[in-house]
Amino acid sequence: MSDLTRILSQIESGDPQAAEQLLPLVYDELRKLAAAKLSQEKPGQTLQATALVHEAYLRLVNPDETGQWDNRGHFFAAAAEAMRRILVERARRKQRERHGGGWQSQPLDEHEPMIVAPVDDLDLLALNEALDRLDMASPRRASLCKRRYFVGLALPKVAQLLGISQSTAEADWTYAKAWLKREMEKS
Secondary structure, eight states, X not given: OOHHHHXXXXXXXXXXXXXXXXXXXXXXXXXXXXXXXHHTSOTTOOOOHHHXXXXXXXXXXXXXXXXXXXXHHHHHHHHHHHHHHHHHHXXXXXXXXXXXXXXXXXXXXXXSOOOOOOOOOHHHHHHHHHHHHXXXXXXXXXXXXXIIIIIOOOHHHHHHHHTOOHXXXXXXXXXXXXXXXXXXXXX
């Protein structure tokens, strides 16, 4: 049993010290994954990779909401889902009028910088809704997409985590991209 699996088991058992041991083991990998995901976001994103990792981690080790993780892959799938939910919540919040939803930037004058326009998060929201529909139609393909898009894992790694062949992962990825594109264009 690996250290990570042992610590995850201790967290499930309610050991408060285990959460402190978990963070150093997974932090670097979660930080890299979050940075990769945020690099794909539109310009103007104010969320930093460190903040995304910390918020996702807090959700993962919250004693009231801690799930059961079978192994390392399951934990990182839960981390991907937590990061996705955080980004979707931020996108929804930014769309609200009181958070600048729908506002347009206006130049102050030639010597002043322009106000940076709020990020248009409609694509992220449409993606989230399409992923939810894909999850109902094909949970494996939805899981593959979440790990590719929100965690930034390479296709061979996702195939390994899902326990499927590389060719199946490639076929699922090709299908899911086309399916999501079609669904997002409907919205």
